[in-house]
Amino acid sequence: MTTRSPHYGIRAVSWSAVQADRYPHHPDIAYWDGTEAAELNRLRGLVVVQAAETEAVLGMILSRLxxxxxxxxxxxxxxxxxxxxxxxxxxxxxxxxxxxxxxxxKRRNRVVHDSPTIGRVWRGYATGGGEWVHVLTTLGDDECDAGTLVGDLTLQQDATAAAVELLNCLTVPTQSP
Incomplete structure (x- = not known):
């Protein structure tokens, strides 16, 4: 079996980058290749993978029950x-x-199924000035940034730990002969 190399490299590529690549003169799409959002997408991926670990434990719990x-x-x-x-x-x-x-x-479902729109917002400093910060304006929130996604990852890890605790507390009722 021959493995093909991804056309856009080993990374997630925004749909607008594909649009710009395939239809370079499309007037309604502003080109943006999404490279600035790589860390946000990496964190989204970690949330999804951690959620899959919880799902695996849930399957083990149900099969015991x-x-x-x-x-x-x-x-x-x-x-x-x-x-x-x-x-x-x-x-x-x-x-x-x-x-x-x-x-x-529920949070995993939002991370996976809501359509992300990645952009930048200005965050002012309490001492004056500020900086542009990349955000994921999606997931049902007005603004979601790397900190929000780290919180989502924390929630997913806590859920995995809770599922493992449940799995290990299960007792199988003894069947009478």
């Missing part, structure tokens, strides 16, 4: 099924952990 359950489902559906089946299987208080995981799933 119901060995016949389908685990090849999105995290939200796995979580819904876990909520329906977890009573009696966990000795610790599990609702707060599932609430944390649910918040992380």
């Amino acid at each position: 119901d060995p016949a359950a389908r685990i090849d489902q999105p995290a939200g559906r796995l979580l819904q099924n876990i909520r329906q089946k977890i009573d009696g299987f966990c000795d610790t208080e599990w609702p707060p952990a599932l609430d944390l995981i649910e918040a992380a799933v």
Whole structure:
């Protein structure tokens, strides 16, 4: 099998860069290659990968609760099924952990499914002056920057830890002979 090299290199490329490349005289699109947003996109990727780790643990939890359950489902559906089946299987208080995981799933969905518009905003310094800061104006927020995405990554890591704790607190009820 031959592996093709990506036309635009090993990076995510904005749709407007593809538009400008393929239709260079299109009047409605201002060209911007997105290189300034590389760090924001890297952080978005980390959020998504961490969310996938949580989803894997959710599948393991559901399979312990119901060995016949389908685990090849999105995290939200796995979580819904876990909520329906977890009573009696966990000795610790599990609702707060599932609430944390649910918040992380919702945030991950925004990071993945909302259309990003990457740009710059002026941030003034308290002492005067300021600087241009790249932001991701998406995800349902007025403004989302690297700090917001680091917070999203923190939430995803906390959700993974909560899922691992749930997995390890599960007890399988003994079946009477």
